[in-house]
Amino acid sequence: DTAVSQTPKYLVTQMGNDKSIKCEQNLGHDTMYWYKQDSKKFLKIMFSYNNKELIINETVPNRFSPKSPDKAHLNLHINSLELGDSAVYFCASSQRGLYEQYFGPGTRLTVT
Amino acid sequence: GQNIDQPTEMTATEGAIVQINCTYQTSGFNGLFWYQQHAGEAPTFLSYNVLDGLEEKGRFSSFLSRSKGYSYLLLKELQMKDSASYLCAVNAGNNRKLIWGLGTSLAVNP
Numbered sequence: 001d002t003a004v005s006q007t008p009k010y011l012v013t014q015m016g017n018d019k020s021i022k023c024e025q026n027l028g029h030d031t032m033y034w035y036k037q038d039s040k041k042f043l044k045i046m047f048s049y050n051n052k053e054l055i056i057n058e059t060v061p062n063r064f065s066p067k068s069p070d071k072a073h074l075n076l077h078i079n080s081l082e083l084g085d086s087a088v089y090f091c092a093s094s095q096r097g098l099y100e101q102y103f104g105p106g107t108r109l110t111v112t
Numbered sequence: 113g114q115n116i117d118q119p120t121e122m123t124a125t126e127g128a129i130v131q132i133n134c135t136y137q138t139s140g141f142n143g144l145f146w147y148q149q150h151a152g153e154a155p156t157f158l159s160y161n162v163l164d165g166l167e168e169k170g171r172f173s174s175f176l177s178r179s180k181g182y183s184y185l186l187l188k189e190l191q192m193k194d195s196a197s198y199l200c201a202v203n204a205g206n207n208r209k210l211i212w213g214l215g216t217s218l219a220v221n222p
Contacts, residue, residue, distance in 0.1 A: 041197060043155070043212045056209050090154055098203065100145060101210070103154035 003027050006091050006104040013081055014112055020077045021107045023091030032074040033101065034066060035090040049074055081111045114138045116213035118200050123219045124190050132185045132198050132216045140205030146174050146185045147199040149215065155199055159185070195220045
């Protein structure tokens with residue numbers, strides 16, 4: 001059984017397009033996260049939701065908009081994609097934000 | 113500011129023991145995590161320390177000293193599959209956000 005799943009796994013698109021990444025967790029966790037990992041391998045937190053409420057909103061361009069329809073799902077929509085958005089995006093979940101985070105397999109986004 | 117320091121790269125030999133250090137300066141402390149990340153894969157949880165001392169889990173152990181802002185991950189009986197990046201992360205207690213180190217890339221040679 002997959003714990004944290006993301007779709008798509010790979011996403012290749014052109015500058016200026018709008019795209020979405022979906023994430024689902026079946027662990028019963030109440031907190032979900034979006035991370036960006038660039039070519040230098042640094043994991044940068046972007047957003048976090050707890051029970052559908054936004055609790056972390058880092059300095060991220062407003063072209064990025066998260067949406068949590070319920071506590072098991074957290075989606076990421078990106079408008080007007082730029083070359084610098086190319087990275088691996090990881091979704092993660094944890095219980096109460098205090099314990100270990102479980103990561104999805106990642107979505108490798110390439111903007112051409 | 114919030115800061116976590118780890119060595120960038122380490123090399124070790126199969127069967128040996130390696131210690132990966134992590135020092136942190138954060139505004140608060142609610143626990144320290146170690147994660148393993150193989151190339152092209154997601155980070156996976158290895159260990160969690162919130163009290164001082166050593167936590168042992170099979171071939172992996174993690175140590176914490178809160179007064180020194182210091183932790184290490186000890187890997188014993190190294191195997192080739194242990195070649196990966198090891199990430200140290202601290203829960204600084206604010207907004208449930210983890211502060212992440214840049215990771216230590218470990219290469220295990222035969």
